[in-house]
Amino acid sequence: MRIRVLLFAGAKEAMRAGAVDVEVNASSADNTVSVAELMDSLRQTHPPLAKVLPNSLLAVNQEYAEDDVRIKEGDEVALIPPISGG
Amino acid sequence: MSAAESVTNGTGAQLPPHICLREDPLHLESVIQQVEDGSCGAVASFMGTTRNHSGGKEVTALDYEAYAPMAEKTIAEVCAEAQAKWPQVRRIAVEHKLGSCPIGQSGVNIAVSSAHRADAMDCCRYVIDEIKARAPIWKREIYADGSEWRENAEWRETIAAKKGCGCKH
Numbered sequence: 172m173r174i175r176v177l178l179f180a181g182a183k184e185a186m187r188a189g190a191v192d193v194e195v196n197a198s199s200a201d202n203t204v205s206v207a208e209l210m211d212s213l214r215q216t217h218p219p220l221a222k223v224l225p226n227s228l229l230a231v232n233q234e235y236a237e238d239d240v241r242i243k244e245g246d247e248v249a250l251i252p253p254i255s256g257g
Numbered sequence: 258m259s260a261a262e263s264v265t266n267g268t269g270a271q272l273p274p275h276i277c278l279r280e281d282p283l284h285l286e287s288v289i290q291q292v293e294d295g296s297c298g299a300v301a302s303f304m305g306t307t308r309n310h311s312g313g314k315e316v317t318a319l320d321y322e323a324y325a326p327m328a329e330k331t332i333a334e335v336c337a338e339a340q341a342k343w344p345q346v347r348r349i350a351v352e353h354k355l356g357s358c359p360i361g362q363s364g365v366n367i368a369v370s371s372a373h374r375a376d377a378m379d380c381c382r383y384v385i386d387e388i389k390a391r392a393p394i395w396k397r398e399i400y401a402d403g404s405e406w407r408e409n410a411e412w413r414e415t416i417a418a419k420k421g422c423g424c425k426h
Contacts, residue, residue: 180406181395181406228415228419233326235391236419252406253408253412254394256392256394256395257364257365257394
């Protein structure tokens with residue numbers, strides 16, 4: 172399964188792109204992948220993100236997601252590096 | 258509650274928040290006008306402005322970027338929580354800057370109206386604190402000799418709540 176991950180701020184600069192596509196091995200049972208598994212795939216396939224990933228969260232459909240949340244095809248996924256609004 | 262009852266007991270129903278991310282310069286009057294109401298005896302406001310120094314470095318400007326749809330959704334959730342905590346709050350208005358924000362200009366403006374001052378002031382504090390902890394908005398500090406993406410201290414608590422610990426995995 173291929174998942175598009177939106178990038179912002181330092182992550183966008185590291186990849187020089189506003190999004191990356193990540194190929195993941197989805198569970199055969201329900202064709203989903205966990206947040207933790209997607210993070211691992213990102214780390215392995217996109218080395219420039221290695222520095223920012225430990226302090227980042229994934230947002231799934233515009234909600235911060237814990238490691239065990241399942242991502243399915245068509246979900247909106249974004250990598251949220253440390254925020255600094257306000 | 259009828260309009261007449263509303264006037265008699267001095268409280269109005271809560272109004273949906275005004276939330277706006279914008280590229281043009283922010284003005285405090287804009288958020289204040291959004292919340293002013295005859296039933297309110299208090300309007301509390303907060304401006305977060307660009308400071309000319311950070312960590313011993315001279316800052317020349319800030320540059321804001323947002324994951325806009327999620328930022329607006331998150332701020333709406335914060336406002337809903339705040340209105341539940343302070344039922345006397347009439348309305349909350351939040352405007353956040355996107356793009357370049359020169360020294361002294363406002364990056365975020367918040368106004369809260371309520372029947373009495375304590376609720377308005379406490380609610381305003383809650384809204385800015387939660388925005389800094391949760392809204393996916395980023396600021397890059399621009400220095401004479403470079404730039405850096407900043408991190409709010411509150412982000413550590415948000416990470417810890419989602420990952421179960423604050424350590425680096």
